[in-house]
Amino acid sequence: MSAAAIPAGESPSRRALRRFLRHRLAVFGLVVVVLFILAAVLAPLIAPYDPLQTSWARIRKPPSFEHWMGTDENGRDVLSRVIWGARASLMAGVVSVLGALCIGVPLGLLAGLAGGWADAVISRIADAMLSVPFLILAIALAAFLGPALENAMLAIAITASPVFVRLSRGMALDAKSTDWIEAARALGNPPWRTAFVHVLPNIIPPLLVQASLAIAEAIIAEAALSFLGLGQQPPQPSWGSMLNSSQRFLTQAPWLSIFPGATIMLVVLAFNLMGDGLRDALDPRAEKR
Amino acid sequence: MGLWLLRRVGQVLPTMLILSMLIFGLQQLMPGDPALILAGEERGDPQVLAAIRAELGLDRPLHEQYLIWMGKVLNGDFGFSWRIRVPVSELILAKLPVTFQLASMAFVIAVAIGVPLGILSAVRRDTPADWAANGAALFGISTPNFWLGIMMILLFSVELGWLPPSGYVPLTEDPWQSLATTIMPAFVLGTGVASVLMRHTRAAMLTALAQDYVRTARAKGLPERLVVWKHALRNALIPVVTLGAIEFGRLLAGAVLTEQIFTIPGFGKLIVDAVFNRDYPVVQGVVLATALIFILLSLVADILYMLINPRLRQA
Numbered sequence: 106m107s108a109a110a111i112p113a114g115e116s117p118s119r120r121a122l123r124r125f126l127r128h129r130l131a132v133f134g135l136v137v138v139v140l141f142i143l144a145a146v147l148a149p150l151i152a153p154y155d156p157l158q159t160s161w162a163r164i165r166k167p168p169s170f171e172h173w174m175g176t177d178e179n180g181r182d183v184l185s186r187v188i189w190g191a192r193a194s195l196m197a198g199v200v201s202v203l204g205a206l207c208i209g210v211p212l213g214l215l216a217g218l219a220g221g222w223a224d225a226v227i228s229r230i231a232d233a234m235l236s237v238p239f240l241i242l243a244i245a246l247a248a249f250l251g252p253a254l255e256n257a258m259l260a261i262a263i264t265a266s267p268v269f270v271r272l273s274r275g276m277a278l279d280a281k282s283t284d285w286i287e288a289a290r291a292l293g294n295p296p297w298r299t300a301f302v303h304v305l306p307n308i309i310p311p312l313l314v315q316a317s318l319a320i321a322e323a324i325i326a327e328a329a330l331s332f333l334g335l336g337q338q339p340p341q342p343s344w345g346s347m348l349n350s351s352q353r354f355l356t357q358a359p360w361l362s363i364f365p366g367a368t369i370m371l372v373v374l375a376f377n378l379m380g381d382g383l384r385d386a387l388d389p390r391a392e393k394r
Numbered sequence: 395m396g397l398w399l400l401r402r403v404g405q406v407l408p409t410m411l412i413l414s415m416l417i418f419g420l421q422q423l424m425p426g427d428p429a430l431i432l433a434g435e436e437r438g439d440p441q442v443l444a445a446i447r448a449e450l451g452l453d454r455p456l457h458e459q460y461l462i463w464m465g466k467v468l469n470g471d472f473g474f475s476w477r478i479r480v481p482v483s484e485l486i487l488a489k490l491p492v493t494f495q496l497a498s499m500a501f502v503i504a505v506a507i508g509v510p511l512g513i514l515s516a517v518r519r520d521t522p523a524d525w526a527a528n529g530a531a532l533f534g535i536s537t538p539n540f541w542l543g544i545m546m547i548l549l550f551s552v553e554l555g556w557l558p559p560s561g562y563v564p565l566t567e568d569p570w571q572s573l574a575t576t577i578m579p580a581f582v583l584g585t586g587v588a589s590v591l592m593r594h595t596r597a598a599m600l601t602a603l604a605q606d607y608v609r610t611a612r613a614k615g616l617p618e619r620l621v622v623w624k625h626a627l628r629n630a631l632i633p634v635v636t637l638g639a640i641e642f643g644r645l646l647a648g649a650v651l652t653e654q655i656f657t658i659p660g661f662g663k664l665i666v667d668a669v670f671n672r673d674y675p676v677v678q679g680v681v682l683a684t685a686l687i688f689i690l691l692s693l694v695a696d697i698l699y700m701l702i703n704p705r706l707r708q709a
Contacts, residue, residue, distance in 0.1 A: 233413035236692070237685045238647030241665065245681045248669040249423040325538050329651055332540055333666055348541060352655070355544065356552050363548075366541030374536035 121310075124386035131382020137375035145191040154182035156189040156342050165358040175360040178350065179340075183361065186342035187368050193343035194372065197258050197327035197336070198320040204262030205323075206316060209269025214300045216270065217277025228274065231267035239264055243326050247335040254327075254343070257336035261326045265319050272315055276308035310387035314380055321376035328369050344369050402696055406689055413689075414467065417682050418460050424674060428452065431672060432476055472682065473675035475668075482679035485664060490683075493653070493660035495565055496576055496583065497645040503584035504591055504641070509634065511588075512595025516603060516630075517622055527592060534589030539648060543582045543655040550578060560657040579656040583648050587641045594637050598630035605629070632703050639695035643688040 115123075125131055144151060154172075160180035168175040174183035216227040234242065246260035277300070280286050289303045330336040331345025339346055344365040351361035421428070429446040436442040447453045451462050466473070472482035515527035551559035557578055563571040602608065603626050611621045650662035657663070661680065668676035 229408050229412050230416070232409045233416055233685075236409060236413060236689050237681055238644055238688060240650055241647045241681055241684050244650065244665060244669060245420060245677050246423070248677055249420045249674070321536065328538055329540065332651065333654070333669070335669065348544065352544060355548055359548050359552070362541070362544045366538065366544065369541060370533075370537050373538070374532065377532060377536050 121386045125382050128382040128385055130378045131385075134375040134378030134382065137371060138379060141191050141195060141372055141375070144188050145195045148189045148192060152182075152185035152188045154185040156181060156185040157340050158182075165354060165361075167358070168360055174364045175358065177347070177361055178354055178358070183347075183364055186347060187344070187364055190337075190342040190344045190347060190365065190368075191372075193254060193331070193337045193341070194324050194327055194345075194369070197254065197261065198324040198376075201258045201261035201323045201327070202265060202316050202319045204258065205265035205269055205319065206312065208262065209266035210273045210305070210312065211300075212266075213270040213273030213275075214277045214304060217274040218281060218296060218300055218304070224274070227270060231270040234264070234267040235271075239322070240326060240329060243330060244333065244335065247330050252335045252338060254331075254337045254341075257327055257330040260330070261323050264326075265323060268315065268319065269312070272311060273308055276311060277304055280304045280307060310383075314384040314387060317376055317380035317383055321373045321380065324369065324373055324376070398700070399697070402693065406693060410686075410689065413685055414464055414682070415460065417678055417685075418463055420678060420681070421674065422456075428476075428674065467682070472679035475673050475676050477668075477671045477673045477676075482676050485676060486661070486679055486683050489659065489661045489664045492562060492564075492658060493646060493649050493662060495572075496580055496649055496653070496658065496660060497642065499576055499580035500583035500587065500645050500648075501638075501642050503581055504587035504645075505638065507584070508588035508591030509595050509631075512592040512634075513599055513622070513627065513630075515592070516596045516599030519600065527596070531589040531592045534585045534592075537585070539582050539586055540651040540655050542585065543579065543652055546578050546582060547655070560655075562656075562658040562660075575656075576658070579652045579658060582655075583645055583652045586648060587645060590641060591634065591638065595630065595634050598633050599626060602626040602630040632699065635702060636695045636699045639691050639698060640688075643684075643691040646684055646687060 158181060160176075163172070163176045163180045165178055166172060166176045166180075172182050172184065174187060177183055177186070212227050212231075216224040237245075243257075243260045243264045246263060247257050250256035250260060280303075286299060286303060289299050294303070327336055327343070328345035328348070331343045332349045334346070334349065337343030337346050339350070347365040348362060351358070351365070354361055427443075428450070429443045429452060430437050432446050432450075433439070433442050444453075451459050454462070463473075470483055472486070474481050475485060511527045511530070515524040518524050547559045550557045558575055560575075562575050565572045603622075605626075608621060608626055611625045612618075616625075646661065649660060650665060652658075653660045653662035654666050661684075665677060665680040668674075668680065
């Protein structure tokens with residue numbers, strides 16, 4: 106990008122917004138995410154049927170004008186269950202990543218700014234957790250905590266936190282050597298104030314990028330845990346548990362497998378696109394590739 | 395080199411120590427008393443419960459329990475399965491070859507798809523070929539592999555009837571049938587890694603192609619083919635090899651759901667069945683074993699990186 110293209114005096118957030126909007130796929134991702142959030146919030150209003158209402162008269166009916174995504178093995182409307190399932194999936198994605206941020210960022214800042222023993226202990230714990238593959242750790246935690254959506258979210262939050270520890274530790278280390286942190290300290294700011302008022306705002310952009318990619322991963326993880334029966338418990342709808350019960354009817358009712366899975370893919374794709382777009386928009390050093 | 399290796403191995407030890415504490419600590423999260431689960435029908439008998447607690451050392455203080463557990467683990471004793479009363483280490487060793495076969499096949503597929511696509515999209519940057527490769531990688535990353543598995547069963551087993559939907563035949567028994575039962579799960583498992591490899595290969599190739607030595611090679615009139623394959627690729631592949639070793643570890647984890655879908659009796663099925671049966675020592679054992687394999691692979695990755703990067707070798 107040539108320097109002349111940048112209007113003089115443009116604020117960083119405006120520039121980020123302009124860059125993000127130029128990224129057509131990222132905007133598409135954002136639109137899809139917003140639509141799904143709306144669907145989750147407005148589920149009671151827009152779902153055509155009660156997601157839990159069973160009916161012996163309409164068991165495993167293929168997609169039709171009345172039931173766009175067909176009906177399941179208990180005669181429930183699949184579209185309504187997919188819409189209500191957005192609540193479990195999006196909540197699991199957002200809440201568990203927020204949890205991971207709340208655990209990971211303070212610990213990472215502490216490790217980076219305090220150094221010494223605190224750094225050694227926190228970093229080793231993060232290393233140890235990162236040495237267990239994400240899904241296996243999440244499954245093990247969820248298994249020991251017991252099967253429930255809340256426990257699955259907690260398990261995902263804990264599993265996702267070391268990434269944020271590493272990220273914020275690295276950023277805190279970078280910030281520590283800068284003049285403005287030196288100045289904040291010299292002015293007599295207590296360490297926690299330096300960390301949260303002076304360091305944190307500066308590392309928000311990379312955290313935001315990582316968070317939106319982490320939400321994509323968390324949604325897949327929630328679906329995986331629910332698929333294994335460790336997340337949302339039936340009859341409450343969730344995309345993962347719908348896929349689990351659909352497997353038995355793969356030959357007779359393939360639509361039961363197709364729609365919930367395609368929905369997961371679409372949402373995850375949207376979060377990934379949004380994350381990529383945010384990275385391009387927020388990272389001033391990112392060269393356009 | 396020797397000193398570096400020693401230091402690198404030394405770094406692993408505290409990580410493993412903390413890991414062992416975390417995995418031991420998992421037990422403490424468990425709701426309820428393990429003795430009650432183990433006692434089964436006899437759970438009303440306090441004597442039986444006391445005997446079980448004494449046998450498992452549950453009546454001792456926590457730090458003593460940890461030291462006893464750790465001592466056993468160091469001797470290769472991962473406890474025994476609560477359900478079928480078989481040593482956990484035996485179970486793991488029996489299932490590992492199955493998952494290893496699956497993961498190796500998936501890895502070959504991932505490299506065969508990911509690396510050439512990455513090279514292609516870097517060389518043909520900003521052309522439709524590049525966009526298509528990037529789009530494919532994005533879909534590969536965003537598709538939950540258990541759903542991809544179900545869709546492939548639907549297409550290749552239910553609709554076309556080309557491949558068996560589930561089951562597993564060991565390689566030693568019937569190599570051909572073994573391939574037929576594992577090719578679909580291996581592909582499903584490989585797509586995610588292929589996407590990651592593609593993205594990294596592309597980035598590494600773009601960096602390499604922008605280097606001065608590539609400009610020099612072009613300036614002295616070398617054919618583009620030689621510039622790409624000999625000069626750029628060799629250097630671009632260095633970080634990719636490292637990544638490959640780590641991704642192989644991830645395949646072992648990805649196998650959890652894939653094996654579940656295709657009912658392949660491997661490592662992943664072991665942990666899922668153990669979770670359902672509340673067979674906690676098996677869950678612990680599998681987590682520990684995966685972490686050990688993963689740490690070992692990262693070590694191998696670092697050593698490979700040292701060996702193939704001449705600049706680091708001399709340092």
